[in-house]
Amino acid sequence: MSAREKGWKEIAPAGVCSKPSTAFLTGDWKTYTPVRDLEKCTRCLLCVLFCPDGAIRWKPEKSDIEFNYNFCKGCGICANECPTKAIEMKVE
């Protein structure tokens, strides 16, 4: 906590910030983290399509998917949709 929060005359109008929205790492909101079983995963990419935050991406160079935990909020939709039950939501 800062010693004193700024008053309304001192703060940026409408709260504008000098960084893009991608600089706000909203992944720290999560309680549960998706953990993938590489054996069970068939790389069907359904989780990529269902992720509401775009936090799962297909990486062609690795021929695999990758979770971006900076933006994953732990909603568990990927685990719910996974046809081979390869994703488990674990408490962080």
Add this chain to the structure above:
Amino acid sequence: MGSVVKQVRMALSGDEAVAYAVKQSDVDVVAAYPITPQTIIVERFSEYVANGEVPTEFVCTESEHSALTACLAASVTGARAFTATASAGLALMHEMLFVTSGCRAPVVMAIANRALSAPLNIHGDHSDSMAQRDSGWIQLYAENAQEVYDSIIQAFRIAEDTNVLLPVMVGLDGFTLSHTLENVDTLPDDVVKQFIGSRKIPKVLTHEGKMAPFKLDPDNPMTMGPIALPNYYFEFKRQQEEAMKNALSVIKKVNNEYAKISGRSYGNGLIEQYCLEDAEVAAVCLGSTAGTMKTIVDELRAEGVKAGLLRLRMFRPLPVEDLRSALCNVKAVAVMDKCMSFGGNGGPVFHEIRHVLYDADVQPYVVNYIYGLGGRDTSPRELRSIYSDLQRIVAKKRVETPIQYLGLRE
């Protein structure tokens, strides 16, 4: 001292007057969805775009919610954006109205005022914009097509003033103004362009303490409309209230400067007083009703009645001081509402006027007339009866029925 420029008289409906004013206002983006009685505004404007008469980007959206969202998005990049709607369309914009004012995006919007459903009604009253009076938008109500044209041009100056940066709604009574052809004196294109000028982007101190132009720019990334939790949200709302207060003097200034080039002004820009100085009985109204009311005041004055009228041009921000000093010496005031506030103590304009007069040294009698809902015609005879009611109140020194319905069948 500028001089009044030569103008071209055109026969325009209120809607066409909006479209013509927007055409001259060097607008970058128009995004809209059609709804009666606003449709002609965007229809005419889309013709200007199709004919290559304006370089404006015209976005056809799938709803009014999207139309305002597109305008907001354009506006925060520094573009000048305009839209128009009415009734259910404005209601659908509700969420985005608050986002637009909260992001301090100076979008201008014309509202062809229309009743809200149900029952379905396409005709004029103020239910739509009155329901949005706390959305953080400046609200102007025009009396005739000429004022509609003038107000749209002024609205861009007001909205974009760097001490204001708030969106502006210009209300024109559905059908009474939107669809009625009137003579409108129009300024030359270059004069309008010069009057409004290009949009000025102020530099602001961002959350990180960096000075940056207040706009979205890929080379200088910025987040607009971030999350603000309980430790900051309140402060941003207070900023918006300050911008509203600043708007009062800006509106007056713009009204004066516009008078110099056009020869036309509307009271002090906030309120228009008609025979009010020595009035004993006076009415307060918004929009086109004022035209008829002025005729009635003239008739009453000829008969020796000290009648007056106050037309409230600017409902938000409410010109509290101007209203109080204009009305405090009147003995009885009738406030006219083309809108209902169900379960409230009278209509929204009545709430405000009576509230303003509470702090006057001597409170006049203040009564409310709800009228014209769903486009119900209000005759001069009915309007005249308001003044005889007021005279009776003054004589009896008593208000018997503070809230009345004018032109309603019992």
